[in-house]
Amino acid sequence: MWIYEKKLEYPVKIKHTNPTLAKLILTQYGGPDGELGASLRYLSQRFSMLTPEAKATLNDIGTEELAHLEIIGAIVHQLTRDLTEEQLKASGLDAYYVDHGVGIYPANAAGTPFTAAYIQSTGNPAVDLYEDMAAEEKARKTYEYIMKFIDDPDVMDPIRFLRTREIVHFQRFGECLMYVQDEMGKKKVFPIENNNPCKKNCNCEEN
Amino acid sequence: MENLLEELTQLDFAAVDLALYLNTHPNDENAISLYNSIITKADSCRTKYEKNFGPLCSFRSFSRNNNWTWIKNPWPWSTDFYSKL
Numbered sequence A: 001m002w003i004y005e006k007k008l009e010y011p012v013k014i015k016h017t018n019p020t021l022a023k024l025i026l027t028q029y030g031g032p033d034g035e036l037g038a039s040l041r042y043l044s045q046r047f048s049m050l051t052p053e054a055k056a057t058l059n060d061i062g063t064e065e066l067a068h069l070e071i072i073g074a075i076v077h078q079l080t081r082d083l084t085e086e087q088l089k090a091s092g093l094d095a096y097y098v099d100h101g102v103g104i105y106p107a108n109a110a111g112t113p114f115t116a117a118y119i120q121s122t123g124n125p126a127v128d129l130y131e132d133m134a135a136e137e138k139a140r141k142t143y144e145y146i147m148k149f150i151d152d153p154d155v156m157d158p159i160r161f162l163r164t165r166e167i168v169h170f171q172r173f174g175e176c177l178m179y180v181q182d183e184m185g186k187k188k189v190f191p192i193e194n195n196n197p198c199k200k201n202c203n204c205e206e207n
Numbered sequence B: 001m002e003n004l005l006e007e008l009t010q011l012d013f014a015a016v017d018l019a020l021y022l023n024t025h026p027n028d029e030n031a032i033s034l035y036n037s038i039i040t041k042a043d044s045c046r047t048k049y050e051k052n053f054g055p056l057c058s059f060r061s062f063s064r065n066n067n068w069t070w071i072k073n074p075w076p077w078s079t080d081f082y083s084k085l
Helices: A019-025 A035-048 A052-079 A085-091 A094-100 A125-147 A153-184 B002-024 B029-053
Strands: none
Touching: A019 A052, A019 A085, A019 A153, A035 A052, A035 A125, A052 A125, A052 A153, A052 B002, A085 A094, A125 A153, A153 B002, B002 B029
């Protein structure tokens, strides 16, 4: 179950349009390291997560990513208000415009549609958490690349907020990984998968 | 409205961030009491906001008018949200 609240996690109040910037920021909506992929990744992986700490963390960060998706959508939407034909042509948003107008479509900066191939869900809690830590770092990197193109403080403000969240999430996933590895190290019967190719179930390290 | 919204946004964010911390530090009593004090403040701020500016949720908030204000109020992705409530 989810509850929607009619407010943003962090405010977006952009006074000046900038379609060129909008096109770049859109990648955090539907690109390879974007917020849609992040949310889908954690909310899918949580079903096979191990330990109470890790289950709660994937559930709650997956939820927060939906709030970030909304922030990115709001930024792109506000950056593309009341555009003239000249602005569209000069900005390079014209190719996007003929497919989507100024609607918000989950694609990367080059216009390639979102794909679930950006994410994994392996059923192995430790493997998934390694991916999650990498994902947070990749998203941070994307925000930093985007920041090089921002000269408007109204846009920089929410982008800076989102970047810092990647750092916090990375930290929390790292803590979860410690709990999960501790649990997996207990060598009890592991219902999700048995990585040991020795079928004798004898705890020999024959792998 | 901007001040009340700003206050609520800040309190809710503090709660979100503390909750994530508590997921991996479930025995930190100081963090739990800080979390509880923020929730108390956020609850009263949320009630005040809804009384003045309408519902925050379409199926949890009390409807204070005879018409359905949920659909009338501006949405948070529009700049109107911050100026025209």
